[in-house]
Amino acid sequence: MxxxxxxxxxxxxxxxxxxxxxxxxxxxxxxxxxxxxxxxxxxxxxxxxxxxxxxxxxxxxxxxxxxxxxxxxxxxxxxxxxxxxxxxxIGMVHQHFTLADNLTVTENILLGTVPLWRMGLGLGQAKARIAQLSKDFGLSVHPDAKVGTLTVGERQRVEILKALYRDAKILILDEPTAVLTPQETDALFETLRKAVALGLSIVFISHKLHxxxxxxxxxxxxxxxxxxxxxxxxxxxxxxxxxxxxxxxITPPEVSPATPGRALLQLRDVSTPSEGAVPGLDHVTLDLKAGQITGLAGVSGNGQAALSDLISGLRMPQNGAMIIGGADQATWSPRLAVHAGIARIPEDRHHTGTIADFDLTENTILETYMDPPVSHAGWMNWSAAENMAQEVIDAYDVRCPGPSTRIRLLSGGNMQKLILGRVLERNPKVILANQPVRGLDIGAITYVHNRLLAARDAGAAVLLISEDLDEIIQLSDVIHVISEGRLSPEFPRGAKTPAELGLWMAGQGFDGDAHAA
Amino acid sequence: MRLEPIAHPSLARRLGFPAAALGLTVVVASLLALIAGANPFATLGLILKGAAGSKFALLETLNRATPLIFTGLAVAVAFRAKLWNIGAEAQLYGGAIITVVVGTSALAALPTLPLQFLMGFSAALIGALILLGPVLLKTRFGVDEVVTTLLLNFIMLLFVSYLLEGPMKDPMGMGWPKSEALDRSARLPRIVDGLRLHWGFALGIICAFAVWIIQTRTTLGYEIRAVGLNIRAARFAGIPVNAVLVKTALLSGGLAALAGFSEVSGLKGHLSLDLSPGFGYTGIIVAMLALLHPLGVVVSAVFVAGVFVGSDSMSRAADVPTYIADMLMAIALLFMVLAILLSRVRVVRG
Incomplete structure (x- = not known):
């Protein structure tokens, strides 16, 4: 300081x-x-x-x-x-980076500072200046690397360099640590301390107190x-x-010790193909046990989406086996996942979890519209559907004018409560909660966490995927770390410090480093 | 400038803007008439008179509206699922071909009801199959259906041209490119004897109600709306998205082909290259003006048909080009689309 x-x-x-x-x-x-x-x-x-x-x-x-x-x-x-x-x-580093993946670090930094047709000229001079800035501020990143190949932490450094290159005297950082490992966060803070020592001023936007x-x-x-x-x-x-x-x-939820039962969902040596720069799963073996919250820690984009899609029914394992309730799954789809008793809370509640222009009734029945009492032989029973929505609204404290409100008018927290109600009302065996509290206020966060804990105590196997390591540590009975599609061993609650988990998140500790991304 | 959605648009807002759009259309139409050198009030009066001024005019308008109801419904059904069927024209001609084939075959000896059912059913089937290709290309390989359905229109027109010069050429046609005509007994009867309005119009209204019931009361309707509003969420929820798109396509293609059946069996009696003056494309305007609502399609089809029929008659009386009808349509559509947007959002600065 x-x-x-x-x-x-x-x-x-x-x-x-x-x-x-x-x-x-x-x-x-x-x-x-x-x-x-x-x-x-x-x-x-x-x-x-x-x-x-x-x-x-x-x-x-x-x-x-x-x-x-x-x-x-x-x-x-x-x-x-x-x-x-x-x-x-004034230079701003946004929460979501504004970089072109197919350009190099230098090109990204120069973009917008010189006319496009002059970009080739004076490139050497620009590179020298970027190198100097990197050195002064401790922002190591290769000036000729394509941005698409960089890690999230490196991309953030490029964003900061971009602002510094334009002689920013005031830096605004919007939730800069949301996507970083604890070690990367420390490195960022080191850079920020150097910056203020050199006379810059910084606005640091965050909701993380420590x-x-x-x-x-x-x-x-x-x-x-x-x-x-x-x-x-x-x-x-x-x-x-x-x-x-x-x-x-604030009172954080009381987490009582878990009483794990048998494994309800098992992955055996499962791989999925990678999609562009986003890795798929790499020989993942995982047991989700009844009455236990399994936390999945990791920096975003390391295979969480692949795992989530797999359990949601959106994709099949390329090889390996998925065993649900003891039975090997030969065919798999979102509808089969619902019928297998999997409650799915998707990462993006606005675009995947709900249909914005549907009302609460229509959103409540999204997964169950084919089953009685909502429909019989292809004919909808809208009053039964509305009753179902009203039950969820009442039981899960969804604040809204009524079941015929379009869901786009609800706050994120109320939207998430409706999704929770939709899936938890069916007493699921397995719960996939992908970033369940991202963007919610503290009241809603506590509510969602308590509901997940209650479902755990009722015997559900919960998989909690989050980029927020604090959330994982607070709620999980056991923790896995995912990095480049590889899964770490299972760590019981309290077995690893946040710093140790951070090293795993950065890819250290996995057997053999010969894995291709 | 930004657009900000309004949570609960007032009734005044929802009706006021479309009404203003109609008013503005009339103003612009008057200006066009003025440019053409005619008295705007007289011109508008003539259009109105030509469209609905007499029993004959009104029936002519309803006859013209009939194919537009079918193509409008076809578009409304498909667009609801965000399946962009621009190929109603091709499906219409497909239906027309089959109608002539069945209606001039030995089957023509059947009694009216079974024969008409058979012709309509086979027409719908062929229309459905014509749209099946593009939708399978879309679901399997991600081929843009706008391109495939649009280009199929031209392929179909050339195919019809080939049929009329070759296998289906009317031997008694004195060289005109038209097919053999259906016997009077093989045609759709008129609703009331002596009035020039055939049962195709009634069938169109029945179809509109059927589509409305499908959309609001059945699981398929719910699926179609879900897929149209958010395909990603629909897929995640377990809705069989590809199957829904295929079903939508079959429904849409079938409806468009019924326009061909109705025109051949109800009105023209034979197949020719001028069977449809772009009913397939005009169906898009009809559906958009109706906000894709199936019952609204009937209203907007009658409105659009009225403008065309009225303008035809007006241009003969006032010596104003018939192009004014096309321009009126275009202006009405532009204003209406804008009005629909403005009735749901407000413009704010900053």
């Missing part, structure tokens, strides 16, 4: 003044003011939906604020012009679009920050 703030270092480089932004009835930002000083890391802390990303999009000119203004280095920033923000020395306390000098807490607190991180602790962020005391 940068403790010595004297003289020139306290100069204000960025000032947001009374920013207000409405989307229809929703006030995403309500008169938010924020100062950023030279050589300082300010964390913008808040739950999903608190207004962090909206605020940064206004700063960067993607949105126009309804009220308030932005000043950079004392000059007002014209609203709605990303180029003006760039020229004022990271905020580790890197930030000051912390601005947002809740429901308002600034609810501004504290020096030295004067506070995680618990106080959490209460500020949520507005209430």
């Amino acid at each position: 940068n403790q010595d703030k004297t003289g020139a270092q306290s100069e204000t480089v960025l000032r947001l003044n009374g920013i207000t932004k409405r989307f229809g009835a929703l006030v995403a930002n309500d008169a938010i003011s924020l100062d950023l000083r030279r050589g300082e890391v300010v964390a913008l802390l808040g739950e999903n939906g608190a207004g962090k990303t909206t605020l940064m999009n206004i700063l960067f000119g993607h949105y126009v604020a309804d009220a308030g203004h932005v000043e950079a280095f004392g000059e007002p920033l014209p609203p709605g012009q990303p180029r003006a923000a760039l020229e004022a020395g 990271e905020v306390t580790a890197i930030a000098d000051r912390c601005v807490v947002l809740r429901h679009g308002k600034v609810v607190g501004e504290v020096n991180t030295a004067d506070t602790d995680r618990h106080a920050l959490a209460s500020l962020m949520v507005g209430a005391e």
Whole structure:
């Protein structure tokens, strides 16, 4: 941390003044003011939906604020012009990278800084400058590598280099650690410390408390679009920050010891083909036992999708066997998976889990519309379907005007509760929960976790896939790590520290390194 | 500028914008008439009179609407599943060919009801088969059905041309490229004796109701809507997406082919190259104006037919080119599509 703030270092480089932004009835930002000083890391802390990303999009000119203004280095920033923000020395590293996979690191960095027809000229000079920047900031990445071949952590370094190459004096990082292993996160923090030492200022957007306390000098807490607190991180602790962020005391779910039963779903030496740069499964053997939560940790894009598709019924094993309830599966499809008693909570609840323009009734019956009482011999019984939806709405506390509401109007948390209800009402034997709480607020997260724990205690075998290592460690009775399609051995609860799991996530510890990606 | 969806559009909004679209269409049509050198009010009056001003005019409009109901339904059914069937024209001609083949064969001696059923059924079957090829190419190999169905239209027209010059040429046709005609006894009867409106129109309305019931009351209708709205979620949920697309195609192709059956058996009596002045393509406009609602298709088919019939009659009386009908259609469609969008979203700055 940068403790010595004297003289020139306290100069204000960025000032947001009374920013207000409405989307229809929703006030995403309500008169938010924020100062950023030279050589300082300010964390913008808040739950999903608190207004962090909206605020940064206004700063960067993607949105126009309804009220308030932005000043950079004392000059007002014209609203709605990303180029003006760039020229004022503001660089943004988005949550989702904006890089071209088929171009090299150097080309990606140069893109947009010089006219396309001049890109070939002065390439050597540009490379030298990139090399110098890499060295100064500890951002090691090969300038001639194609971005498509880089790891997520390396891509993030390219994004940061891109901003630095454009002489950014203010860096905005939107949830930068969401996709990193613990080791990569440490390396990122090292880079950020070097950057502030060189006089840059950083806005660090996050909802992870331990990271905020580790890197930030000051912390601005947002809740429901308002600034609810501004504290020096030295004067506070995680618990106080959490209460500020949520507005209430948080009680993590009580996890009692599991009583595992027999294996309900077994994979024996299963492989699936890789798709482009995304690896398939590589000789995976896995037992999902009754009454146990199996956590799958790993950096995104390491075969989680393949495993999830396999269990969901969307793909067959290329070789190896999948054994469900003791029976080897010769044919396999989503419908067979449903009938085999597998509850599937997909990663993308907006595009895979639900049909946005269907109402709650139609979404509730998506998996069971062929069965009585919802239909008989091809004829729908809509009143039975609506009753079923109403039962789910009542039992799972889905906040909505009624079963005939289109699901696109629901919040992510309520959408997820409907999906949970849809699959858990059938008392499933196996539950596949792929990123079940991503993007939800803390209330909904606790709700989903408690439901999963209750299903476990009722005897279901739960597979929890998450990129959030904290979530895995908190809930899982046993943990596997997946890396490049390979599965680590099973680690019982508490057997490995987060750092040790991080090494596995980075691909260390697997037998033999001769595997091709 | 951004578009922001409105959660619950008011009734005023949902009716107001389409009404405004119709009004604007009339304004633009008047301007066009003015450019053509005619009195706009008189022109619009003549169109209205030509479309619905007399019993004869009205029946002519309903006759013209009949094939549009079928092709409109065919498009509405397919588009609901986001299956872009642009080939209703080809399916129509396929149905027409079979109708002539059956209707001029020995089977023509059958009583009216079984014969008409047989002709209609075989026409629908052939239409379904014509669309089966493109949909299998789509589900198996991902071939774009817009391209295949569109190009099949030209192949079919050339095939019909070949038939009319060759195997199906009417020996008594004095060299005209037309087929042998069906006997009067082998044709669809008129609904009321003496009035020039045949049972094809009634069949169209029955089909519209049947499609409506399929879409709202059956599992197939639910599947079709799910596949159309979000194919990924449908597949994930276990809906057999490919099978649904094939069933949709069979339904759509069959409906389009019934237009050919109805035109040959109900109106023309023979097959010729001018059997359809683009009913297959106009069906797309009909379906879009109806927002893909099967009962709306009947209304919009009558509206579109009325504009064409009325414009024909108007152009004879007022010396304004008939092209005005095509332009009216195009303008009405553009305004209507915009109105539909605006009735569900609002435009906001920033």
